[in-house]
Amino acid sequence: MTATADIIIFNGRVRTMDDSRPEAQAVALAGNRILAVGTDAEIATLAGTSTRRIDAKGGTVMPGFNEAHMHIFGGSVALGELSLFGVKGFDALSAAVTAYAAENPDLPLLVGQSTDYTILSEEERVTRHHLDRIISDRPLLLVAPDRHTGWANTIALKMAGILEGRDVGVGNEIVMGEDGLATGELRETNAMRPVATMSITGGREGLGVGTGGEPDEVTAEERARDIAVLKNGLAYCASLGITSFQNMDGNLYQLEMLQEIEETEGLPVRVRMPFHMKNFMPLSDLTDKAAAWRARFDSDKLRCNFVKLFMDGVTEGETAVFVDDYAHKPGWKGEPLFSAQHFNQVAIEANRLGLPVAVHAIGDGAVRMVLDGYQASIDANGPRDNRNRIEHIEVVHPDDIKRFATTGTVASMQPTHPPGSAGLPLEPYLTFIGRERWPYAFAWKTLVDAGAKIVFATDWPVSPLPPLHCIHDAMTRRAWADDMPDHRLSLDETLAAYTKTSAWVEFMEDRKGMLKPGYYADVVVLSGDIASVESEAIARLNVVLTVCDGRITHEIE
Known part of the structure; x- marks a missing residue:
């Protein structure tokens, strides 16, 4: 007896990533597995009365993206923080920080992410004095795109107890000025952490990458908020066609929150943690x-x-x-x-x-x-x-x-x-x-x-x-x-x-990473054919459908 598909994706430019059959027109999914890959006519025979049919409209259909290096907790938190991506010059920096501060009057620490090392100019590095000119009565931390350097204003350094410096271990540095006080530049995690812990999350998102440790005390309310933040980040991953990611920081706190999400409503993305x-x-x-x-x-x-x-x-x-x-x-x-x-x-x-x-x-x-x-x-x-x-x-x-x-x-x-x-x-x-x-x-x-x-x-x-x-x-x-x-x-x-x-x-090549019968139903559908558009236009394609483990996790109607 021939199995019936739960979902059929047809009229696509299917890139299977399977060398034995690199291209096709349609894919059939049953449960959390790929049932078949073939022509539209072949796959149509697997439809039943309850089968969901999805027209790919000529777009690329391929295995879901596997993001091989990311930081889910920190990224999820950053979705709610100030992004300084593309901001250049003191005036633009000041305007962005001032507006963010006004919109968030209750934040214990203002955090600006994606701060270029040359945000002021190619010659001038950020100091606490620059930041004090923008805001001096609320702690402020700017973080470089690589997250290995930060810049804090004077009040943040004072509240963190590092204005006069501190031993922060090998490979870390609180940069000191000729006046014997910190310049505001903080190099590496141990130097940034005393300031970061003043944030609304207590810096918990940085523990897995910074100390490898666990939060000391977390209230039920704080944990629920952290789980909500993670859920938002996971949904964001799914919206981008990601069906798997390999995290590059980890601790038991993150693992247990992710496990709770999986047990209560199901993770929309497969997660590998270290x-x-x-x-x-x-x-x-x-x-x-x-x-x-x-x-x-x-x-x-x-x-x-x-x-x-x-x-x-x-x-x-x-x-x-x-x-x-x-x-x-x-x-x-x-x-x-x-x-x-x-x-x-x-x-x-x-x-x-x-x-x-x-x-x-x-x-x-x-x-x-x-x-x-x-x-x-x-x-x-x-x-x-x-x-x-x-x-x-x-x-x-x-x-x-x-x-x-x-x-x-x-x-x-x-x-x-x-x-x-x-x-x-x-x-x-x-x-x-x-x-x-x-x-x-x-x-x-x-x-x-x-x-x-x-x-x-x-x-x-x-x-x-x-x-x-x-x-x-x-x-x-x-x-x-x-x-x-x-x-x-x-x-x-x-x-x-x-x-x-x-x-x-990941040692999972026998069950994911290709569109092949028996493999997991992890699929992404794009708004156009990635092989036909110019390379410059690839970023303008949209993800119209994401399926992870046979479950639709993102869809644009």
Whole structure:
């Protein structure tokens, strides 16, 4: 007896991402699985009296997007905060902050996100004195797009107890002025956290990425508000065609809230969370916590089965780690957050336990340290299918390019991050890394050509989340100079990095990432044919339908 479809999507340009049948016209869904893929005529035979028929109107039908690197709690909170994306100049900054303050008179801390390092100019950095001129009687924190640097006004620094500075640990810095007081610039999480905790959320959204810890005390009202914030962020993901995401910060608090959402109304997006390993944590946490969380959260809707670390910070904040000196600062290479020996121990033990590792590494020095650690794991544990990753890889040393393939390391990169893309300024980045490093910066095509597996994502809320915008940025990236390599991939390679390869890196390539009978019914329908429009027009396409686990999670009538 032939099964009957619950949903049929027809009249589409189906891109299955399945090499055995790359294109089709229609897809049939039954329950939470794909029933069949074929021509309109073939799929029509699977309709019953209760089948929902959806006309794709010639638009692309493809596997749902898998955002391979994002921060759901922080991104969800940021949806309600001031966005300074694209704001330039003191007057525009002042107007935006003043208006936001007037609209939110009861906020304990005013937070402005996506603040360019060069928001004032390419020469002048923000200080507390600039911010005091805008607002001096309410605490204000501006946060850079990469979320590794913040700027606070004087009252915020005083209330946080850091106006006169404080030891904030290796790789973090409260920048001090010649007057012995903080300038207002706060580099990295430990420096920003004393101010961030004054926000309406108490900074809980930053715990998973900052300390890897749990909130001390949360009232029932606060937890309910946090869950509501997460639900809003999850709905936003679904509206963009995202059916899976891989979070890059994690703690038990987030996992338990997501589990409650799944148990009460169902997650509209599949979630993969990490155990966040910090440099002060004992190695035993990998067994006592990371492995235990993996066993507890192990469904295909919510799983916690990898370890995330930070090896360095960011270039613009001078906290990234390079093999050679910063071009503008002789004698300074950056300071890693883990020693080589310590990181090697973590990589070896995590992989021994069957836990993949993902490491934030911006500079080529940090990238090299991570590759060394993965090689140490191979030497200690023997060859294994670890699917370890490096996140960002803003600069790779030419001597390390081939090591991605030889160590089986996945390149997890963000097409929205290269300066000059997605509205980002070129400076101070280009000056800081220096002309000799330009060809090896954001070099995803070089890595792919050398045999590396690659996944794409946005690092939301560091960059805007819409996958179509990210794909547009990947396809339209411009070289910084005429003699620079072209790092663009083909459309098929780019879409694979957002679908089937992202499923593969999760060890879920046997059930998602392709439109194939028996696979999960995770589908997105676009308003046009992504293969026919010019690359410049990709970002103007709309997501008209998102289906996750057979459930319609977003639809434009």
